[in-house]
Amino acid sequence: MSILEIKNLSIEFGGLKAVDDFNLSLEEGEIIAIIGPNGAGKTTIFNMLTGIYAPTKGSIELNGESLLGLKPYQFAQKGIARTFQNIRLFAASTVIDNVKMAYTHQCKESFFECIFRTPKMVEEERKIDERAMDLLKAFDLESKADILAKNLPYGAQRRLEIVRALMLEPKILLLDEPVAGMITTELDDMAKMVRELRDKLGLTVILIEHHMNFVMPIADRIKVLNFGETIAEGSADEVQNNPDVIAAYLGGGYKNVITNA
């Protein structure tokens, strides 16, 4: 049984079809990439999958449960976590607080326990702290735990965004251009990290990316969008050689770039 089932997902903005009949069936542990030209509707799909936009039609089912009509925070609580194209960290908070913030709905302390700082609350707080610390350690950020997120280097910020999403204990992770603005070495690190997420945590990953050097080796399946419609779907090889994809997205010089790089 698939973990996420998206059927005929469509959305219109002022009569304009931004996404039209998008279908996706995700197996647990899959890494899927959505590629396509700018304005093809990729981020819009992410926004529908996280409840920011309500689709005009179609269905989203997570483990057989429909998520339509829920608020964004409820999508997150159900287990769909995401990162953002333009990094959206809690910039003025420390690294560890960023991670702990994502655990809010799982914290059990009540309001009065909090403002009077009861022993129970302190104990609970310590557990959360340890949990966050474990995650940071796993992603090589533990030495930075107490510095402000905005003072992290760019690559580390991207990493922190993923760590923060993991604190939600998600089933599905959506990565929106995770390697934008990264150089090759950083790009390789990220690819390794995404694979580990799948292998060690069993996470299912959907990613949007223009960097073909990153997408092609990592994705189990690739969906190509243009003007809101799916124009191709398949493995990296299939997609790369699809004439429609080359015409609409990859372009003629693409092979040249990717082989040299």
Next chain:
Amino acid sequence: MSSRMLDVKDLAVSYGMITAVKGVSFNLDEGEIVALIGANGAGKSTILRTISGLERAKSGSIQFLGKELTKMPAHKIVEAGIAHVPEGRRVFPRLTVKENLMLGANIVKERSIIQQRLERTYLTFPRLKERQAQLAGTLSGGEQQMLALGRALMTGGKLMLLDEPSMGLAPIIVEDIFRIIKEINEAGTSILLIEQNAFLALQTASRAYVLETGLISIEGKSSDLLKDDRVRESYLGA
């Protein structure tokens, strides 16, 4: 014989407590395309922003065609002949394409020149002509990048600073944009290019500087850098 157009010496820039650029020197000759490559946070954008006057240098000098730019206000620098296409396009979203382009010609007084430049821009970007009455905010990323380039062309600058023109764009569009960048260069505009995609940058530029944490670590001809082991390992992924 090409002559020296831009000469940056020991440039240092800091934001508050953090020094983003720690003493960088490089230069560019008339007609050249020079690339600055490096990881995010290496200080590339800061250098461009300092050249165009959006940031103030802490020390060092920037000579452009014999003029010192470090003390000049940004709008004067545009008049001196520098056109900066900023990172993330930064078109004016609630103005039409044409209004955006006309703002590019803000420093020009003569109508005939404005008209001439507009025609030339439309010739370079036929897409913009089709969309001239559309609000810039409704354009796709690729179109916005074209508009940003077109707007810079309208200023009539002799040196164009390009900050990540390929960022977030589909490969096919990137190809298009870089073809146009070369065209612009061939028509006589010098270009200082920042590009994440080091391979693309080195293919486009004649010379390049590699920046690491606010300092220049490697410099040389593009063809040499393409073969350089350090560059290949960190930036080209070979």
Next chain:
Amino acid sequence: MKPLIRKLLPILGVVALYYLIMYLKSIKVMNPYHIQVLMFAGVNIMMTISLNIVNGFTGQFCIGHAGFMSLGAYGASIVTTMIFGGFSVAPNLRIPVFLLGLLAGGLVAGAVGLLIGIPTLKLKGDYLAIVTLAFGEIVRATLRLIEPIGAARGMIGIPPYTNFAWVLFFVVLTLIVARNFIYSKHGRACIAIRDNEIAADAMGINTTKYKIISFVFAAFIAGVAGGLYAHIMSFIQPDTFSFVKSSDLLVYLYAGGTGSLTGSVLGGLLLTVLPEALRTFGNLVNWRIVIYAVTLVIIMLYRPLGLCGGKELPLLKINRKHLYEKSIFSKKSVHPSETPN
């Protein structure tokens, strides 16, 4: 033993401060005038902290905070004066009645905060601001029309129960509670909303709920502060709590520095004392407010983030490491980053 000392030291400090001031009063270095200015400063500090929770820590923008203060002032005074009869309360019942009044003031303000928070907290930034301004003015206009509580003439005969000790007690309590709030999941959620609402939402934080919690919590504190104020003044009237009062509070907050409890204490204290201190130059009485205005502008020009923008005294912080120290209550545990791998 260390954590115990660390916990008790601030309390001892406050007690020492109290006795120091009482001593200074007894040897006539300080007089009732000084004490009263300090009492107003205390109320203003509470109001500033309350405003800081909404504006500084949750990133919402309330500019009608005097409205909550007035609700608290009236709520508390109705209980102590109209229900329990004010001066005729038996001496041994005065403290319970006073505390009941303050609680009532806080609850009234909190309840109204909830009532208006639910529909309006959806609004963003300056639009929310202007709605809170409108709210403050509507409260004032309404209070002016209610005859039983004196309407525009105001309420007289409120017993002056508030003394310096009470003010100090409530300021310290507010500081502790506010600090605990900020360094808990609630505070983290609020700060997340402030830093990036979209990301907070995407991280499973019910932004509406936490905004309302912070708003109601702040309104409650403002209500208690209003109650204290009424029982210093022993006379209140609706026009005291106008937009002028709200903007004074904003000035205390932003001159002190948002997102910093230290800043709220400093802003509330200094800017309450400054206009009074300027009275020392008797011949400048005509220029007093002009000097105050210029000082304010200069502070903002030279410290745009306020006196302590983003900075906090260690006393008002809960350091993460404290979680791992041997607590006086709970069992020992070790800081994870110090664990040898």
Next chain:
Amino acid sequence: MKKINVILSVLVLFTLLISVASVTAAETGKTLKIGVVSPISGSAALAGKYIVNGVKLLENELNAAGGVMNNGVLYPIEFVYEDNEAKEDITTNVYQKLIYQDEVIGIVGPDMSKCILAAGTIAQSAGCPAIGTFTTNVAVTQIGDYLFRACFIDPFQGQVAATFAWGEGYKTAAVLYNNADAYSKGLYEAFVQSYEALGGKIVETQAYSGADVKDYNVQLTKIAAAKPECVFMPNLLNEVPLQIQQARANGITVPLIGGDSWDTPEVAQVAGAENIKGSVYISAFSPDNPDPIAQKFVNDFKTAYNGDVPNSNAVLAYEAGAMLVEAIKNAKTVDRAGVRDALAQIQGLALPSGIVTVGEDRNPIKGAAILQYNDQGVATFLKNVNP
């Protein structure tokens, strides 16, 4: 060098000692301080200006005399002026400061009932006499036996206005009042009560909220439609001129009746002679009062302040100060309690507005003057009304 310093210091000390000794020789008591509280800044700053000027006149007189003589001892008087910004909480601060820091023997002001209602308990519990200048609210002197006032009270004034209106034969009246202001509201209520008791009919009542935009056209249109024979407008002095103008513009031609707040030359200046002529107001004082004391005061005031004519604020502040000075003069012991007792016993004190006696409830027994604006827009004395 050191030696010279030492010698100099000794010399200075010596001269100081001599001068101190010579002062004590002339039977001079310690300097007494009187606090003056008024809104120097804020929305009521105009009143503050008149109050300070009124008291300064008294200060000059006392300076000329060297102080107040009590039982053969001359006590120099020093005035401490404080700004209460027309705010209650600031007033309480000012009271505390004057009482405990400056250790004044008594306080003059403030002028607003709301302010003294907040600060009065401080004076009462400290046992420091305080005289409100324009604090017409009944509750003010009920705070305690240390609180006095220099003005008449709201009910009296409302009653005077109602009696006057009825006496002029006006059978119907309309009221425009400020529902955000205690003074205005108090006067409105007293007027309506007295007027209806006399048999008059209130045909229209319109309110507005002060500190607001100064458009009263709607209210005045409605009042005009009700066709009253007179309109009572007991409002604040920065509101009244525009109300008068707008009333006339809305076709209200009947006499307008005001309270003592009208008593400022600015009212007629701003409203315009054309509009204000024929209107009547109740005042504590008329500058036309032929009484020599009144005339001397008016002339002194004019000379001191570029020809400004004193208004009630100035007169009442002057008189509050004068009452305090009189009390110091007669006090059995020159301290706060003594001054309080002497204040309560003031009888037949001749002041610019008339002969003042402090009544049992610490309200002065004094008459009101009724003034009417003539064609030139100058308020002229119509008659005196005594309680």
Next chain:
Amino acid sequence: MSTLMQFLVYGLQLGSVYALLALGYTMVYGIVGMINFAHGDFLMIGALGTFFLAQAFSSFAVNGTYSGLIVALILFTAMVGTGLIGVGVEAIAYKPLRNRPKMSALITAVGVSMFLENFPRALPFIGPSPRSFPMLFPTKRFQIQGVMISTTQIIMIVLSLVFMFILYNVVNRTKIGSQMRACSMDKDAAQLMGININRVISITFFIGAALAAASGIFYASIYPQVDVYMGGWLGTKSFIAAVIGGIGDIRGAMLGGFIMGITEILATSVNSNLGYAIGFVILILILLFKPAGIMGKLTIDKV
């Protein structure tokens, strides 16, 4: 019916004052992104300044009335003078804070407002006294079908509309207008177009303050009394008007101003106790349904 029409006239006259003042708020907000709390005080400076100017020109007045030319001159001088004060305030108090959190500038504006009110109050030759505003415009009254209307009202309503029309066209059709709009969207990018943003912001403050002066003069012409505190509440009300219309939008400011003026008058006519709070109630109601005001477009934070 005629009473209703009469109230509408009053609403329009009050509304035009609000609208002119709201324009300044909206322009400064749109371009600099700050709420200039001292804006209402520019109204006071304009009105008080006009009072002193009229005094200086009093020798030109015949029987207390001024010729059209002199009035135009006084108006022009007061507007330019206030505009320059606006530019000065921006340069001294707001410019250093331009890249700082906008609350810093707002608090500075509170300080500036206190200063602008209390400095002239403390000056001996100005002081707190209210002053009678001179008759600058002819005051003939007409009766049209039972509705009383004066020439002053007509002149001020018409002139306000003219000012708004000119401003709207300046912003939308001229070069400086497009520079302003560019600055309002992206100051960095605007600089890269060779736009001198300091100049644009100065001009914005100049226009805003000059319009505030105009509204002050009109206000004082129909409510002829000026004092140093007159700007405070008018400023706040106009700010609310600007928000009702959608702050940042010029047409919105005009619309908001007139809505505010007219509803205030109409509510007062229903019950005189309502007039004060009605503006606030309307504001809340409108924002609950249109969270960015009537003309305002909610800028959606793009994810």
